[in-house]
Amino acid sequence: MEKYRGLSPAEFFHRNREMAGFSNPVRALYQTVRELVENALDATETHGILPDIKVEIELVEGRENWVRVTVADNGIGIPLTEVPNVFGRVFYGSKYVIRQTRGTFGLGGKMAVLHAQITTAQPFYVKSSTMDSPAVYEYRLYIDISRNIPHIVGFRLKRKGRSKWHGTVVSLVTEGAWNLARRRIDEYIRRTALIAPYATIVYRTPEGEVVYERASKKLPEPPQVGKHHPRGVDIEILKNLIRSLSEDMPLKDFLRKYFESVGEKSAIDFLKWANLDPETPVKSLRIKDLERLANAMKRYEKWRRPRPVTLSPLGAELLKEGAKRILEPEFVEAVTRQPASYGGHPFIVEAAIAYGGKIEPQNSPLLLRFANRMPLLYDEGADVSRKIVDSIDWSVYKVKFPAPLAVITHVCSTKLPFKSVGKEAIADVPEVERELEIAVREVARKLRLYLSKMEKLHEVKRKELTIKRYIPEVSRSLSYVTGIEEAVLRRKLEELLEKEIKKRGVVANAPVIQAA
C-alpha cells in the first residue's frame, strides 16, 4: 500500500535544491554568498541606511570543501523573537509584497542555511540587534527540516551599553568548492560594488582582503509597497485579497481600492466591457465568477500603465559612479529610461557604457548585467541584453574591435521576466527588449560623440607630430642648398607649424592649381 504524506516546504526545497541554484558545490557556494549579501543590502539601503557590509570566506581546517561564510551588515536588524523564524523557517518573511526586492525566491538566506545544514550538519550562527533594542542577541540554530520549524541550540543576550550597533551577522559552514567558485564570487562582489556604489564592502578571503569604499553617499529612492495591477492577477491573488477583506464591498469599489491604476470610471468601464455587475458584493463571487473576472482583467486593454513607485532604479548618476569605481574607464555615460510595463508588471531599464581606461580591449563588448540591483553572472548567452549588444553594429558608434568597451544593463521590475528557474538570464520579452535596445543605443550615441571628439584631437596631435619629425631633415637640406643657417630655418618652421595647428588644427589637402 502506498503511503501518502505532506511534504514540508523545507523538505520540498531540500529535495529540489537545484531549483534554487544549489545544484553543485561551486554553484552552491556562489549562491550562499549571494543570498546572504543580498539580504544584507536589503536590510540596509531599503531602509535608508548606507550599507557597510563585510563578507568573509574561511576554509575550515581538516575538512575538505568545508567553507565558513560570514556576512555582516549594519542594517535594521531582526527583532529578538523573529530571528529563529526568519532564518529557520522556509517561506517566512517580509518579501511577499508587491515591490522590487533582491531576494529571488523569498527564501533569502534560508536556502543557504538549509544547504549548509544538509552538507555539514553544523548549526548556523546569527547575531542581530535592531535600532531600538537595548541588547545584542546571538543564536545558534538548526532547522527541523521535516517539521519546518527552527531549533535553537544556543542563545546569548548582551546589553548594548554604549555601542549603538545594529545590524545582522550570519555565519554558516557549508560545503562548497572555493577554488572553483572563487572567480565567480570575486566577480559577484565586484559587480555588487558596481551596482551599489553607496555601499562599503569589505571582502576577506583566504587570498586576502579587498575593500570597496563607497563612492557616493547618495542612496536611490527605496521602492514603496504597491498594489497589484489588474493585468498581473490570477485567481489565487483574487481569492487571497477577498478573504482578507474585513467587510464586503461592491465589485467596483474592490477594483478601485485594491488595484493599481484603477479609478471609479475605469472600474465601471471595465466591468461594463466584461459584462459584470459593478454592484455585486465581492464575497458572493464563486470560483467560476472569479475565473471569469481574472481572465477579463488580464485581457482588458484599456488599463492604465502601472505606476513605477514600486520600483527603485539606481539612477544614471549612481550607475556612472559605480561603473567608475569598478571599471575605472576614461569615459562613462548612463541613462535611466521612463517606466514601462509588460503584462501588468512595471519595469524600468537602465544602461551604461564605459570605454577605455582600465577596461581590457576585447573582441566583443564586455557585458555586465543587473536585475533589481543584483548582478547576473550565469547564462549570459541566453540573456536578452547579450542578444541586443551582439546585434548592434558597433562601428556605427565608432567602436573598432578589439575595444575596451563595457555595456551595463539594469532591469528593475516587481516581477522580473527570468528565462529559467536559475534566475540568471532575462528573457526576451518584446517590451523589455525594446526598452533595453533604446537605452543601450542612447548611451552608445554619447560614446560616439566622445570618440569622434577624441579622434579629432588625436588627429591634430598626430599631424603635428608627423610634420614635426621632418623639420630637422627639411631645415638641414634647405640650409645646405641655400646657405641659410639651419637653426634659423628650424626655429622658423617650428613657429609656423604651431601657428598653423592652432589656426586650423587640420590642414586641408593641397588643391591642384592651374598654372597661369
Place this chain on the structure above:
Amino acid sequence: MPRSSKQRKGGAVAPSDAEVLSRLEALGKKVADQILQGKPPYLEIPVRTLSNTVWDEKRKILVLGPRKARREFFDIGESKKFMQTVLMLSLIVRARREGDYPTIRDLYYTGKHTIHYRDLHGRRRSEETWNDQRESNAVIQDIEVATGLLREHMGIMHDAKGKIVGNVVIRSKGYEIDLSRMGSGAYAVPPNVDRLEILRVDADYVLVVEKDAIFERLNEEEFWRKHNCILITGKGQPDRSTRRMVRRLWEEFGLPVYILTDADSYGFYIYSVYRSGSISLSYESERLATPEARFLGVSVSDIERYKIPRNYIIKATDRDIKRAKELMNYPWFRESKEWMKELKLFIRKKEKVEIEALSGHGFKFLSHTYIPEKLQKGEWIV
C-alpha cells in the same frame, strides 16, 4: 645611295653645369624664402599623370600639360614627400657642387637614413627617409619637372645598355672615337649622351634593332658598312640614353630612323617608346622622342607578305591582345591608318613572330633581302 657626310643641323643644347646648379639652387631658395617670410612652405610641381599629358599634334610627341600641384609641407599627406624632395634636392646640389656623378641607386643610399621620433603615446619610433628606390626615384622625377632639367643634366647616372656602331666620329672627354672602328664590338652609349660631341656622321639612315642578338649578327656581317647606316640597339625596352642618342642623330643630322622589332605588341610598344616616349615620363619626350621614327618591321602583314613558315608563327596570348588594344588608344597610333590596320590585323589573327622567323628563308634573308627590300619599296609604317 650616295655616301655623304652629314652636317649638324643644330638641336637643343644641354644646359651648362653652372646653369644646372643655379636652377637647382633657385628651387631651394624659393622654399627657404617662403619660410623666412613666415609662409607655410610648398613646392610647385607639374602633375605627372596621364590626365596631365597632352598630345602635341604638330611635334607628334606627348608633352606635360599645364597642371601643377602644390606640395605643402604642412599637409599631412604631402609632408613626407616634401621632406624627401628637399632632401633629394640637397643631394643633387651636393653632387653638382662636388662634381660627382651618382647613379639613382647611389642617391637612394646616400639619402636613406633613420628618423627617430616619439609617437602620441610617447613610445620611441623610427622611420626611414625612404623605404625603397621607387620613392627616391619619384622625387628625382619631381625635381626634373619642377626645374625643367633632365636627370642627365643633373649628372645623375643610370645603367646604360645601348650600343652603337657605324660611320660616326664622336668626342668624349677629349678623346675622339671612331664608331666604325670597333671591330667585332660596339660603342656603349654612355648615360649622359649630351656630354659627348658628335663630330662627323657619314650615313644615310639609322637602323634601330630591338634585339641585341640581331644587332650582333648585323654587326658581324658589317651590314652598316655595306648599307651605309648607323646601327643601334637598346636591348629591348630602351633606356633614356639610347633614346637620346637616336633623337640626336635624327634631330641634329636629319637622318631617317628605322626601327626593327618582333612582330608583337611588345615590339610595337618599343617602337612607340622610341617614337613618342612613355606616357608616365612624357616630360622627357621633348628631348628623348624621335617623332619621325619609322617602323620597318616585322609587321603583322609581313607574315603573309614574306610567307613566313607556319612553324615560326606563335599564337598571341591574351596579354598580347590586351596590350595591342591599349596601343590602339595611343594618339600617335590612333591617327595612323596603317598602324590601326596592323593592330586590328594582329588582334584578329592572334599571331605573332620574332625577327628570327625571317631565317626561315635562310640566315642571310634578313640582311640581304628583307631590310634592303623594305627600304627600297618604302614599306615602313609611321
